[in-house]
Amino acid sequence: MRLVLVGPPGAGKGTQAVHLAQHYAIPHISTGDIFRANIKGETKLGLLAKSYMDKGELVPDSVTNDMVADRLTHSDVANGFLLDGYPRNVEQAKFLDGVLTTRNIPLDAVLEFQLANDEIVKRLSGRRVCKACGAIFHMIFEKPKVDGVCDKCQGELYQRDDDKESVIQNRLTVYTEQTEPIIAYYKGVNLLKTISALGEVSAISAAAIAALK
Numbered sequence: 083m084r085l086v087l088v089g090p091p092g093a094g095k096g097t098q099a100v101h102l103a104q105h106y107a108i109p110h111i112s113t114g115d116i117f118r119a120n121i122k123g124e125t126k127l128g129l130l131a132k133s134y135m136d137k138g139e140l141v142p143d144s145v146t147n148d149m150v151a152d153r154l155t156h157s158d159v160a161n162g163f164l165l166d167g168y169p170r171n172v173e174q175a176k177f178l179d180g181v182l183t184t185r186n187i188p189l190d191a192v193l194e195f196q197l198a199n200d201e202i203v204k205r206l207s208g209r210r211v212c213k214a215c216g217a218i219f220h221m222i223f224e225k226p227k228v229d230g231v232c233d234k235c236q237g238e239l240y241q242r243d244d245d246k247e248s249v250i251q252n253r254l255t256v257y258t259e260q261t262e263p264i265i266a267y268y269k270g271v272n273l274l275k276t277i278s279a280l281g282e283v284s285a286i287s288a289a290a291i292a293a294l295k
């Protein structure tokens with residue numbers, strides 16, 4: 083299965099990506115996670131990415147595209163892959179097409195998660211992430227057993243800088259203006275499947291798998 087997930091920030095792509103990658107036994111490739119790992123490791127790429135991420139803006143295509151093209155040369159993508167957070171604009175979508183066409187590994191589907199704006203803001207402002215293992219929690223919907231502590235590895239939970247109220251609005255604007263056009267792009271080539279991102283995590287996973295059959 084070669085799959086792209088698309089949807090507004092906070093729609094639960096990251097959470098669903100973990101389930102779907104497990105279900106199809108394919109690597110989960112999240113550009114946001116790769117950038118965050120680079121920020122943590124204080125690499126040159128991390129330093130550059132942080133200056134855009136902190137404002138809720140997209141990291142330049144030249145950087146992001148090369149990073150994804152390189153990731154897609156790893157041997158673990160032989161049986162498929164799941165891209166989460168990429169492509170994020172039409173230019174990236176076209177670049178990805180070029181890479182996949184050259185390697186003769188076309189996409190099987192693009193799965194869109196739909197969610198209303200007021201729900202997005204509620205979800206993003208309550209999201210907490212484990213510093214150590216990256217597991218995702220929510221202050222209201224998926225509370226950790228102990229406040230501020232990861233259930234899975236006991237790591238410390240933190241709020242992403244770009245989940246703060248001041249940045250959320252800009253991320254939504256960037257999504258509407260830059261990312262949403264890729265939905266029409268993929269619809270035009272008959273790859274788009276759309277599901278609602280509202281409801282229980284397990285019900286959404288089941289809906290995703292049914293849509294991809």
Ligand code: AMP
Pocket residue numbers: 091113114115117134135136138139140141142146166167168169170174244253
């Ligand atoms: P995410 O974890 O997918 O919400 O991404 C967090 C941030 O990383 C975004 O707001 C962007 O600043 C950056 N980012 C992630 N993926 C991309 C991408 N495909 N193109 C450009 N910037 C990205």
